[in-house]
Amino acid sequence: MNRTVAFVGLGHMGGPMAANLARAGHRVLGHDLAPEAVEAAGRAGAEPAGSVTAAVREADVVISMLPAGRHVLDLYDEALTAARPGTLFVDCSTVDVADARTAHERARTAGMRSLDAPVSGGVVGAEAATLTFMAGGGEEEFTEARPLLEAMGRRAVHCGGPGAGQAAKICNNMILGVSMIAVSEAFVLGESLGLSHQALYDVASTASGQCWALSVNCPVPGPVPSSPANRDYRPGFAAALMAKDLRLAAGAAKAGGVHTELGTRAAELYAEYAEGAGGERDFSAIVGTIRERSGEVT
Known part of the structure; x- marks a missing residue:
């Protein structure tokens, strides 16, 4: 089933990942602070979104790939108020386990669902869709996210509860x-x-x-x-x-x-x-x- 995915963070890793989702037939709304990254994602099949709010308000799933935990938490503070209730948030950044658990709790409090799902495989794996995803969160959330993860990678492993992926x-x-x-x-x-x-x-x-x-x-x-x-x-x-x-x-x-x-x-x-x-x-x-x-x- 094709989904509408908001993808926030379109850098060296996120850009190719978003492109692979679009290539798999999903509607991808891409946002990044760097205009050139948004333009590149647009050429690869994503729909440019001018803001976090514009990206997430129509999304079934919000995927993020950001530099550090503080960026993830800042994103969640903004995005959780704009997303539809029950939206699934999947953070693919590599962050501190404590920050990942805080993000899960903020999502839960806001009525959303969440996974931490960092990756292994580097830029080459992101481009070739051969990444390995390590997911933490609920089994139901992992099952829902799995087709998207598999469109971006070769393997997805459910490692346990919140923070287990990190x-x-x-x-x-x-x-x-x-x-x-x-x-x-x-x-x-x-x-x-x-x-x-x-x-x-x-x-x-x-x-x-x-x-x-x-x-x-x-x-x-x-x-x-x-x-x-x-x-x-x-x-x-x-x-x-x-x-x-x-x-x-x-x-x-x-x-x-x-x-x-x-x-x-x-x-x-x-x-x-x-x-x-x-x-x-x-x-x-x-x-x-x-x-x-x-x-x-x-």
Whole structure:
């Protein structure tokens, strides 16, 4: 069944996601603070909406993809008063678990329904409609949203109640951040020992070192032609976003009294990298920092 969807946040991720919904036959009312993003979404099949109110008042479902929790909560403060009662709100941003739960509560109080449904897969996944969605909220809401999620991605997983999607996202990305650093360190060590990138890849990708950071997003050029390392580290998933996700994970760990030594250290390394020249590069480009600190400048 085709739906009318308000899509708020049409950036590098949201724009392609909205385009895929329109391509699947849904009516998409798109809004963003950047006029060029709205224009691009219009060329991809969305109907430009000049305001949040204009976007949501006709919608069956409101989907958001925004930078941080404060932006989501600000959107909900505005949108919940304009939407029709019972509208389903689906936030695909990556935010703090506490902010996600606050958004759920505000939606419930306003007579709406909601999911937190952050994504994994980066810009490439958003463009190719191969994202993975991690959803938190009610089973009924997830069932209703699932056809829309599947129009934008390859897989949607119901992780539990409010905030569970965000919890799954930050745990997953803590694994990814730590593993990318480990893979990068291994390649730099291999360089110092005279081992070629291809030889290390051929061994590790079929042995116990195999992981996504190696086999899909390999941090050195050559072994995986589609990895950002072969495109001068133009981001599929920017280091600044990894730094944000690791900061959220480290904050949640601290609040919960959970000892995450590697996760916390990864958050520190990516924060330092993203604050410098690495913020707009792919997160795998951190291999360059490891190499430089090791005295191996290419």
